[in-house]
Structures are given as C-alpha cells and as structure tokens.
Amino acid sequence: MKFDKNIRNFIYGELKAPISNSHIDNYDPSTGTVYSKIPDSDERDVGRAVKAAQLAFPHWSSLGVERRFRVLLRIADIVEQHLEEFALAESTDTGKPLSLAKSVDIPRAHANIRFFATSILHFSSESHQMEKEAINFTLRQPLGVVGCISPWNLPLYLFTWKIAPALAAGNTIVAKPSELTPMTAYLLSLACIEAGLPPGVLNIVHGYGNKTGQAIVEHDDIKAISFTGGTNTGSTIARIAAPRFKKLSLELGGKNPNIIFADCDFDKMISTTVRSSFANQGQICLCGSRIFVESQLYNVFKEEFVKRVKKLNIGNPLATKTDQGAVVSRSHMEKVLSYIELAKQEGGIVLCGGERVIMKGKQKDGYYIAPTVIEGLPHDCRTNQEEIFGPVVTIMPFNKEEEVLKYANSTVYGLSATVWTKDIDRAHRMAEKLEAGIIWVNTWMTRDLRTPFGGVKNSGVGREGGLEALRFFTEAKNVCIRY
Ligand code: TXE
Numbered sequence: 001m002k003f004d005k006n007i008r009n010f011i012y013g014e015l016k017a018p019i020s021n022s023h024i025d026n027y028d029p030s031t032g033t034v035y036s037k038i039p040d041s042d043e044r045d046v047g048r049a050v051k052a053a054q055l056a057f058p059h060w061s062s063l064g065v066e067r068r069f070r071v072l073l074r075i076a077d078i079v080e081q082h083l084e085e086f087a088l089a090e091s092t093d094t095g096k097p098l099s100l101a102k103s104v105d106i107p108r109a110h111a112n113i114r115f116f117a118t119s120i121l122h123f124s125s126e127s128h129q130m131e132k133e134a135i136n137f138t139l140r141q142p143l144g145v146v147g148c149i150s151p152w153n154l155p156l157y158l159f160t161w162k163i164a165p166a167l168a169a170g171n172t173i174v175a176k177p178s179e180l181t182p183m184t185a186y187l188l189s190l191a192c193i194e195a196g197l198p199p200g201v202l203n204i205v206h207g208y209g210n211k212t213g214q215a216i217v218e219h220d221d222i223k224a225i226s227f228t229g230g231t232n233t234g235s236t237i238a239r240i241a242a243p244r245f246k247k248l249s250l251e252l253g254g255k256n257p258n259i260i261f262a263d264c265d266f267d268k269m270i271s272t273t274v275r276s277s278f279a280n281q282g283q284i285c286l287c288g289s290r291i292f293v294e295s296q297l298y299n300v301f302k303e304e305f306v307k308r309v310k311k312l313n314i315g316n317p318l319a320t321k322t323d324q325g326a327v328v329s330r331s332h333m334e335k336v337l338s339y340i341e342l343a344k345q346e347g348g349i350v351l352c353g354g355e356r357v358i359m360k361g362k363q364k365d366g367y368y369i370a371p372t373v374i375e376g377l378p379h380d381c382r383t384n385q386e387e388i389f390g391p392v393v394t395i396m397p398f399n400k401e402e403e404v405l406k407y408a409n410s411t412v413y414g415l416s417a418t419v420w421t422k423d424i425d426r427a428h429r430m431a432e433k434l435e436a437g438i439i440w441v442n443t444w445m446t447r448d449l450r451t452p453f454g455g456v457k458n459s460g461v462g463r464e465g466g467l468e469a470l471r472f473f474t475e476a477k478n479v480c481i482r483y
Contacts, residue, residue, distance in 0.1 A: 001082045001190050003089060007038045007182055009045055009206055010189030012052035013199025018207070019044045024179055029095030029326040030317050032365030038182045041207035043215035046174060049203035050221050053145040053172035056200030061142045061170035065120045068168055072117035074195035076110040079156075079188070083107075086184055090156060091317045093181040095326030095367060096280055098318050109156040109184075115449045116164035116469070123169075123470050134482045140474040142170035143223040143247065147216040149209075149237075150185075151229040152178035152328050153283040153389075158251075159185050162226045163202060165469035173202050174222060176213050178229075180328055182206050209233065217241055226472070227251070228285075231387070231413075231458045238461075249462040249472050251285070251454055253387040254415030257408035258288030258444075259430065262297040264420035268442065270301070274308050276418060276444040278371045281327050282391040285459075286416045286438070286445060290384055291395040292404045298397040302375065305395070306351045309371050314357050326367045327390055333367040336390030340372055343383040343394070348374040353391065379407035387413065401429065409435045415455035418444050437463070 007026070008015040018039035025034040039045070060068070079086060083106050090101035128136040148162040159177050166173050177185035189204050205212055209229075217225055217240045224247035227237055231252040241248050258276060260269055276288040293301045317325035327333050333356065340354050353372030358364060371391040377383055384394055398404040408417060416438040419430045431439045437455040440446060447453075450466035462472060 001085045001187055003036065003085075003092075003183065004186065005036045007036060007186045007206060009039050009041060009049070010186075010192070010202070010204040011045070011049050012055070012203070013193065013197075015189065018042070019048075024208070026093070026182065027329065028092050029328055030092070030366045031362050032330065032367060035092065036183065038179060039206040041205045041212045043218075045205050045207070046212060046215040046219060049174040049205050050145055050219055052200035052203050053174055054221060056198055057144055057172045060172055060198060060201045063170075065123070065168075068170065069117045069121055071195060071197055072113050072164065072168060075188075075191050075197065076113035076117065078191040078194050079106065079110040079113070082187070082191070086156065086187055089183040089187055090181075091325070093155065093183045094152065094328055095317055097322045097325045099320060099322070100280060105154055105157045109160045112157070112160040112449070113164045116168040119165075119466065119470060120168035123467070125476070132483070134480050136478055136480045139477040139479060140471070141477060143473060143475055144171060145222050146171045146173055146224045146226065146473065147219070147222045148173055148175040149213050149216060149225065149227045149229065150175070150177050152180040153280060153285070155181040156184035156188065158228050159188070161464060162228070165464075166226065166473045167202065169470050169473040171473055172200060174216055174219075175202065175204050176207065176216060177204070179206065179208055214240070217246075218244075220244060223247065224473070225249070226464075234460065247472065249464060250460045251464060252415075252458060252460040253389070253413060254285045254287075254455060254459050255290060255385065255387050255411045255413040256286060256288050256416045256418070256436070257404075257434070258291045258418045259404055259408060259420065260291065260293045260297065260301065261419075261421040261423070261426065262294040263422045265422065265442065266300075269420045270304055270308065272444050273305065274312070277393045278309070278312060278324060278391050279445075281324055281369070282371075282393070283328065283389055285389075288418050288444065289388060289393050290379075290408075291393055292398050292407060293395060295397040295399050302351070302395060306373055309373055310352050312371050314368055314370060315359070316363050324368075324371055324391060327369055328367070330367055332390070333369060336369055336388055336392060339383060339386070339388040339390070340374075340392060343374045343377060343392075346377055346381040346383055348383060348394070349376040350374055379410055385411050401426065405430070405433050409433075412458040413455065414457040415459035416440065
C-alpha cells in the first residue's frame with residue numbers, strides 16, 4: 001500500500017480520475033512543497049457516487065449485522081497491518097509529528113472501525129407494552145445513502161469516526177475528506193478493496209469543499225450529512241440541508257477553557273496542560289486554548305508552564321524527537337500568525353513563541369509556528385473569543401468560581417472544558433455550570449467511545465459516539481400491533 005502521487009476517487013469499488021480530469025496540488029506542510037495531486041471533482045462525480053451508493057444499498061442494508069461486522073473488521077485489520085504507511089501518509093499530509101500519527105491518529109482510526117463493527121451486534125431498540133390493547137416496538141432502519149464530510153486536523157481519525165457507524169448501521173456512503181489531507185482516505189479506499197467491501201458501499205470523492213462538498217450536501221438522494229469542520233462551514237451546510245429536511249450532525253469549532261484551581265495535583269496538571277495546549281500543533285477542536293489559573297497559583301504556574309513550552313522541540317515531523325511539527329497549510333499559518341498580531345494589538349504580552357520558525361534545509365519553506373503563550377488579555381477580547389486553532393494559548397488569573405465561570409462561558413462556543421481540582425464538590429458544581437458538551441476533570445482527551453461526543457452553542461448540533469452515532473444513522477419507526 002504505497003503513496004500514489006495521483007490520488008483517485010473511489011466510486012463503485014473502482015479508482016477513478018475526476019470527470020473534469022483536473023487536479024489540485026497537495027502540499028507537504030513540513031516542506032511547503034507539492035508532493036501529490038488530488039481529484040478536482042464536481043457534481044458529476046458526486047452524482048456517479050450517489051448512483052453507486054444507491055445500487056449498493058439494498059444488498060448492504062440486508063446483509064445482516066454479522067456479515068457487516070466481518071467486513072468492517074477486515075478493513076480495520078488491514079489499516080492496522082499497514083500502520084507505517086498510514087502514519088507516514090498522515091504525517092506528510094498534515095505536518096503533524098510521525099510519532100503522533102503512529103500513536104494516536106491511526107490506532108484510533110482502526111479502533112473506531114472495530115468499535116462500531118462490534119457495537120452493531122449489540123444495537124437494540126425499545127418496545128412499549130400497552131396493558132389491554134397493543135404492543136409497540138421500534139424498528140431502527142438504515143437511512144439509505146448518507147454524506148460524510150471531514151476536516152484536516154485528524155483526517156483518518158475523524159473520517160472513520162463517521163464512516164464506521166454509518167456502514168455498521170447498513171447505510172451506504174458518499175464521503176469527502178478535506179482537500180488539504182486526502183491521502184489516508186485514499187489509502188482507506190485501497191484497504192476497502194483488499195477487504196472485499198462490496199462495490200458502492202463506500203464512495204470517496206475528493207475535491208474542494210465549496211464544490212464537491214457542496215454537491216454532496218445539495219444532492220437530494222443523500223438523506224443525512226455528518227460533518228466535522230469550521231463553524232462557518234457548518235452554518236453554510238445547515239442552510240442548504242435544512243429546507244431539504246436532511247438529518248444533520250455538525251461537529252464544529254471550540255474555544256475551550258482549561259480551569260486550574262490552586263488545590264490541583266500540580267505535576268499531573270502541568271504535564272497534561274502542555275499537551276492540551278499544543279498537541280497536534282494546537283489543531284484539535286478539544287484543545288484548551290484559554291487557561292484560567294486561580295490567583296494564588298498563577299505565578300508558579302506561569303513560570304513552570306513557559307519553561308516547559310520553551311523546551312518543546314519544533315522540527316521535521318519525521319524526526320523522532322519532534323514534539324511540534326508544521327501547521328496544515330500556508331493560509332492556516334498566516335491565519336494563526338494574524339491572531340498573534342491581534343493579541344499584541346489587544347494588549348497581550350507574548351511570554352514565549354509568537355512567531356514563525358524558519359527551518360534549515362528541506363524544511364526551510366515549511367509552515368512552522370513556535371508554541372505561543374500570551375498573558376494580560378481581558379476574557380472578552382477577540383483573541384479570547386475567536387477560535388485560532390493553532391499553537392497559541394492565553395493564560396489569566398481568577399479569584400472566584402463565579403468569576404471563572406463567567407469567563408469560561410463567555411464565548412459563542414461550548415465544545416469541551418477541563419477542570420483541575422481535588423475538591424469533588426467543586427468539580428460537580430463546575431461540571432454542572434460549564435456550557436460545554438464534554439467536561440474533563442483532572443484529565444484531558446480521555447475518551448470512551450461509548451460516550452456522547454459533541455458541543456453546544458456554536459460548537460455544533462447533535463452527538464457522535466456510541467449509541468448516539470448508531471441512532472443518528474438509523475431512522476426510528478414505531479410499529480403498534482393490536483393484541
Ligand atoms: O474547515 P472547513 P477547515 C475549525 C478551525 C479551522 C476552521 C476551518 O477553526 O480553522 O474550522 O478549518 C469541507 N460544503 N476546525 O478549513 O472549511 C472541506 O472541504 C460542504 C474545527 O478544515 O469547515 C473539508 O472537507 N463541505 C474542526 C471540511 O468541510 C465543505 C476541525 C472541513 O472544512 C464546504 C477542523 C461546503 N460549503 C477545523 N466548505 C473540528 N471541530 O475538529 C468546506 N467543506
């Protein structure tokens with residue numbers, strides 16, 4: 001399973017060039033150079049993919065959970081066997097450290113597939129017995145052809161997070177990965193061919209969001225859209241899908257608070273906080289980009305945190321000692337750098353980082369930003385209200401729970417929040433009052449795939465994970481039979 005410089009669409013079990021025969025340059029962010037081409041697909045390619053998915057639906061949906069389970073497990077095994085190729089592809093596409101792709105992205109991708117392949121074996125619904133009259137039972141049937149659109153930060157991890165439950169529940173799919181990071185989705189199509197996934201069950205169409213992605217959202221024969229990406233794009237998709245009455249799952253942006261009380265376990269907190277601030281170059285929607293520290297601990301925290309951040313090794317993602325790789329694209333690097341400039345204009349003090357890092361040799365044109373810590377900003381300035389989605393965090397002191405809750409809940413987002421305290425009553429109080437879909441106490445990114453995953457406010461609509469995902473990808477039908 002090798003890199004193919006010329007990625008093709010995966011439609012009806014075959015690898016095909018786009019009808020337009022035009023292609024998009026695919027950059028390696030670590031060197032700033034084009035390393036492959038991807039299809040510049042349009043609504044014609046999407047139309048073919050929908051037809052393929054419609055053809056495949058009757059057989060796949062009636063195959064039975066046991067046989068769908070087996071095919072999905074075969075795909076997971078192939079991904080796991082080819083960990084090295086998948087991880088190298090993920091690192092080359094995203095700029096993330098190879099070590100991270102190997103330890104997180106790809107293992108989680110095949111775990112996603114196995115999780116839903118097995119969940120479907122235990123997926124049940126409910127029955128409601130009426131004393132004298134009738135028995136009700138709920139059928140949960142697959143929707144048909146569904147659309148899955150995923151982002152560039154955790155490409156295969158989030159792509160399989162959608163694909164797996166949709167397939168396990170018996171749907172067929174038209175999917176589009178981000179045009180910035182298509183390679184592992186392409187390798188997944190090779191794995192599907194090798195696993196013997198029936199043609200048309202999964203179709204992957206590569207291309208731009210506002211062309212290929214939009215064509216998927218607009219297509220009347222696609223019954224549901226599962227999307228992860230930016231809040232603005234989520235709003236565009238909702239506007240198109242709503243009047244077409246499509247089911248929608250939107251996992252969007254975040255501006256997550258990391259709230260640190262003086263009574264916390266300092267060593268656990270500080271090592272986790274470096275990770276929750278800068279993992280994947282800060283390009284995880286769950287990163288804690290606003291750090292609030294109880295006043296009496298603030299100076300001790302600031303000194304130790306900045307010292308550790310300065311030690312993070314920025315470099316070639318393929319080097320084993322690299323902690324921080326490149327951000328995903330030139331335009332994203334410019335966006336993140338513009339927010340650092342904004343922070344300075346708003347009165348922020350840059351304690352470390354704050355600029356692009358120019359490497360030597362092959363990486364000299366790569367998109368590297370030094371991990372950046374900024375203090376001295378008010379909670380309601382733009383830097384603390386808008387999603388930056390890069391290696392940039394702000395820190396600020398607080399005195400009371402009410403005060404930090406006001407700060408934490410002050411943004412339009414509500415994806416996740418982290419709280420560090422040994423006081424269990426305080427942990428419960430904070431968890432109840434924080435406006436977020438996911439609350440971590442004395443930990444970060446601890447993930448049980450059975451739990452509901454998603455945000456409130458502008459961080460999204462709906463939940464992924466466990467039964468939530470299987471229920472999203474099925475339609476509930478109540479059958480009532482008179483005794
Ligand atoms: O997301 P986009 P991007 C945030 C983060 C980032 C911002 C934009 O702040 O800076 O979103 O990132 C496809 N119809 N997150 O550019 O544009 C697009 O091709 C249909 C948070 O990745 O939303 C890609 O496949 N599809 C997020 C996918 O949508 C469209 C992770 C995401 O692209 C489309 C990533 C359209 N009109 C970014 N426009 C998270 N929650 O984890 C684009 N796409």
